[in-house]
Amino acid sequence: MAKRRLVILLLLMMLVAACSGNQSPGKTEEEGAIKSEQGNSADANKEGAPQDIDPLGKYDPPIEVTTVRATNDTFKFIEGESLEDNIVYELYEEDIGIKWKNIWSVGGDNNKYTEKLNLSIASKNLPDIFQVDIGQLKELVDGGLVEDMTPYFEQYASQQVKEAFGYADGLGLRMGTFDGNLYGLPNTRDAAGNLNLLWVRQDWLDNLDLELPKTADEVIAVAEAFANNDPDGDQKNNTYGIMASFMMFDGYGLGSLDALAAAYGAYPGKWIKGEEGLVYGSVQPEMKKVLEIGRELYAMGALDKEFAIKGGGETTADVVAGKIGMYYAPFWSPAWPLNQMIEKEPDAKWTPLLAPPGPSGEMKVPAGHFTTNWMVVRKGFEHPEALVKAINYWYDLSMTGGSRNEKYSELRQNEYKDVDINNYTPVYSEMPNKNDLFVDEILKALKDGDTSGLSISGLKTYEKIKAGGVDGWVEQKIWTESAPLIREYKEIVTDEFYGAPTETMGLTKTALDKLTNDTFTKMIMGDKSVEEFDDFVAQWHKIGGDKMTLEVNEWASSR
Structure with missing residues (x-):
């Protein structure tokens, strides 16, 4: 009888071992599924990790991401909304499962943000994701306070974001790179506006x-x-x-x-x-x-x-x-x-x-550089890939061709037409050739008289041009005369030094x-x-x- 019990006990032990062989100790099957959906940064970058990561995959349940913000007089909100509670923050949570939480915000000129952030850096009391200038970026890298984003950008960045950040031979990315490692993702802006x-x-x-x-x-x-x-x-x-x-x-x-x-x-x-x-x-x-x-x-x-x-x-x-x-x-x-x-x-x-x-x-x-700020991730944050996915989402939402762009355009044309919701996102960035592409869109519509291929923003511009008046004069002068000229410049000179201030x-x-x-x-x-x-x-x-x-x-x- 004792021998039979011993055999049964051994069989049960083998069965338990077999069932738990593909899970970490203490991790249930449900927990493993959640980690996979969240795009766990450590697992995703192990050798042999799956390469079919969804750049816009939703965190379920949502994750909270802390940040800090700077505001100025252009920040306007509709009744009932604020910097802490607004339509863009709602969309991030609804569509991609990121709940932004502002630790602090400052108004006025950029110096106030810089000064307050410098205090946070000195005390090492940092939010999860935040914006820095080149001097702050170097200080954070030297102090080992921010994550190396190289593997996360390579695996999670959408094709649209990779193309945007690859502009000018990847200058924005090179600016955020130290000793071969990418620490800062650039807040790119339209390059044409710097000429x-x-x-x-x-x-x-x-x-x-x-x-x-x-x-x-x-x-x-x-x-x-x-x-x-x-x-x-x-x-x-x-x-x-x-x-x-x-x-x-x-x-x-x-x-x-x-x-x-x-x-x-x-x-x-x-x-x-x-x-x-x-x-x-x-x-x-x-x-x-x-x-x-x-x-x-x-x-x-x-x-x-x-x-x-x-x-x-x-x-x-x-x-x-x-x-x-x-x-x-x-x-x-x-x-x-x-x-x-x-x-x-x-x-x-x-x-x-x-x-x-x-x-x-x-x-x-x-010309000036098309990026002067970078986004970084606090060292030790559980989801460094969240920065890349947040940028992916902003491009998908706000850029022409994005799968959610129609939603964004409708918001801007209707209840949010008198405020700039671009101000609300903590990770604002735009394609450096954005306006060059917009020129082609408008010129084609004006030439053919066909508005079916226009984005909502393009249609609004087209209608203003046709309506005339001062607004029509402005849009016509910009999109049919001045903006098309920029592409005719053959050689451009930018500052060859883009590092942090030297001693x-x-x-x-x-x-x-x-x-x-x-x-x-x-x-x-x-x-x-x-x-x-x-x-x-x-x-x-x-x-x-x-x-x-x-x-x-x-x-x-x-x-």
């Missing part, structure tokens, strides 16, 4: 019997005529040839003369390729010629005498007031400030041009920038001779420029 066109008052040209400028030298000649020949016909000396603000050549965007400088081979404010490595554009020999041009424009009255104390808001107000004849700005300029100007002066005519080249006939146009930058860049801006302003206004440019360069190198250049090139060699 300037030249906007010209066509009616002023017609009044003075002038042609559109084809070269940078002709831009200078037209600027002089606009300043001195009464182009608006009011018998007053109250016009400026071209817009300039206190940053003038250093920067990009509305009102910067960076594209004029580039016509003469100068790229102030950017690290560019030199004969022996990376060099700083503001101290290169080509900059001297550009300063001479700035001095010439100022002396002939083509620039506002008070440009050195005017910011972007004040200079664009001059455009609206009808005082400016030309300015460099992105393709979206008709939406602001030209819309306001046309409301006041409907007969004004503006023509966008590719930035005219210099004497060489070549034009390498300067010397942290110590002396503020002083170097002040020296540069003060010197350039004085040279342009005639308070200092342009012939002193070489002395300025020597001083720049002496007080930190040399060491900073060395550090930048060490960074470049390590990439």
Whole structure:
């Protein structure tokens, strides 16, 4: 009898062992299924893991993901909603099983977010997923505080997201990579908005019997005529040839003369390729010629005498007031400030041009980077793949061609038409070529008269163009004239240095920038001779420029 009991006991032990062989200790069959559905990050990256992971697979039950947010005046909500409780947060939970929870949020300028996040980093009190700048990213990587996202991006990213992040040879991803490991996923933006066109008052040209400028030298000649020949016909000396603000050549965007400088081979404010490595554009020999041009424009009255104390808001107000004849700005300029100007002066005519080249006939146009922030995952968070899936979902929801885009478009056209729900997502990103694709969509519909292939956003734009008025003028000018020009630029120059600030930058860049801006302003206004440019360069190198250049090139060699 005892022998029979022993045999039965042994058989039961073998049966239990066989049944539990494919499960971890303590894990039930139901728990295993849930882990599989959630795309468990550890299991998914083991050797031989299944490759048929659903990039949009829903967490069931939902998971809670903490984050931190920054807001500004553009954040508006319908009644009953807030940053903590809004339609986008609801959709994330409903469609993909991610429950966002804001640990804290700050309003105002970006500096407040940066400062508060710096405190969180210092105390190592971090949310699960959050946005950082390049300096914070490096600090977090050096401190071992964020996850290496390389395997999660490779396995979970949707094809649409991989294509978007692969733009410009994967520059956004390379920026977030340290020692071969991807830690930061880029918050990409439309790249076309970082390139300037030249906007010209066509009616002023017609009044003075002038042609559109084809070269940078002709831009200078037209600027002089606009300043001195009464182009608006009011018998007053109250016009400026071209817009300039206190940053003038250093920067990009509305009102910067960076594209004029580039016509003469100068790229102030950017690290560019030199004969022996990376060099700083503001101290290169080509900059001297550009300063001479700035001095010439100022002396002939083509620039506002008070440009050195005017910011972007004040200079664009001059455009609206009808005082400016030309300015460099992105393709979206008709939406602001030209819309306001046309409301006041409907007969004004503006023509966008590719930035005219210099004497060489070549034009390498300067541009800002299409990403300046990255999303990271706190080290130790159970679901690092959730960041990738959240980005996948945002693309699927908000981008044309996404399976849920119709839902998103209907929301924006109806109850949320007066607020921007793009502000609500913690992982905002867009395809860098988004507007280039939109151009094709609109031009085809206008040519064929067939709206059946338009997205809801495209249809709204099409209807505005057809309806006319100021809104129609804005949409027509952008999508049929200015935005299509951007693709004609053949060569683009971006800052070759995109790493975290070097040690010397942290110590002396503020002083170097002040020296540069003060010197350039004085040279342009005639308070200092342009012939002193070489002395300025020597001083720049002496007080930190040399060491900073060395550090930048060490960074470049390590990439």
